[in-house]
Amino acid sequence: KAGVTQTPRYLIKTRGQQVTLSCSPISGHRSVSWYQQTPGQGLQFLFEYFSETQRNKGNFPGRFSGRQFSNSRSEMNVSTLELGDSALYLCASLNADRGEQYFGPGTRLTVT
Amino acid sequence: GQQLNQSPQSMFIQEGEDVSMNCTSSSIFNTWLWYKQDPGEGPVLLIALYKAGELTSNGRLTAQFGITRKDSFLNISASIPSDVGIYFCAGHRGNAGNMLTFGGGTRLMVKP
Numbered sequence: 001k002a003g004v005t006q007t008p009r010y011l012i013k014t015r016g017q018q019v020t021l022s023c024s025p026i027s028g029h030r031s032v033s034w035y036q037q038t039p040g041q042g043l044q045f046l047f048e049y050f051s052e053t054q055r056n057k058g059n060f061p062g063r064f065s066g067r068q069f070s071n072s073r074s075e076m077n078v079s080t081l082e083l084g085d086s087a088l089y090l091c092a093s094l095n096a097d098r099g100e101q102y103f104g105p106g107t108r109l110t111v112t
Numbered sequence: 113g114q115q116l117n118q119s120p121q122s123m124f125i126q127e128g129e130d131v132s133m134n135c136t137s138s139s140i141f142n143t144w145l146w147y148k149q150d151p152g153e154g155p156v157l158l159i160a161l162y163k164a165g166e167l168t169s170n171g172r173l174t175a176q177f178g179i180t181r182k183d184s185f186l187n188i189s190a191s192i193p194s195d196v197g198i199y200f201c202a203g204h205r206g207n208a209g210n211m212l213t214f215g216g217g218t219r220l221m222v223k224p
Contacts (some may be wrong), residue, residue: 004154006154009175029203031210033210033212035144035212042115042214042215042216042217043155043200043202043212043214045211045212045213048210048211055210056210056211058211058219065168092154092156094210098160099143099160099162099206099210100145100157100160100205101145101157101202101210101212102157103147103154103156103157104154105152105153105154106152106153106154108152
């Protein structure tokens, strides 16, 4: 089985712009979670989608949003980018039978 | 965001030595997961623990789910240079949804 894929791998944006990141989970996995990783805050949960519905949400401002499509692929969007949004954004898909999350390689976002 | 207390923050050891790291929490988790992350990549799942007191091995890695369900440890025996990386513990409460809470990570450096 192919693993979790994320595109793009690297992205450079300027303050005030918006960005969309994409994640394709492992085939058969219906839950997709998004995490932000920074040196200062570590790995923090953004939100989880299951069957096209947001099931959980972390403590991030409304500028961060996401969605999931019927094929379980997910996108996250960050609007009005700030310098502090520079981070590695990780997507994880869930093996519901075993409760194990598998991560993609991440998208490195740099905001200048 | 909330994090698990993971220690030590970093370790610099000689090749062949054994390594031990642990995670503690003030609250109960129903599942403990251990991940390894290499630079520029997403975390890779090493071991998953589901029952209090459970001891699980994966090659040279051994992890235990604490009896109180508030802690877990990971041991690496006979370390080798490719063990270098950052190790994260993660806890899952088992409620609806699949949010993971992460430790701050243990950076392992191995001297050949």
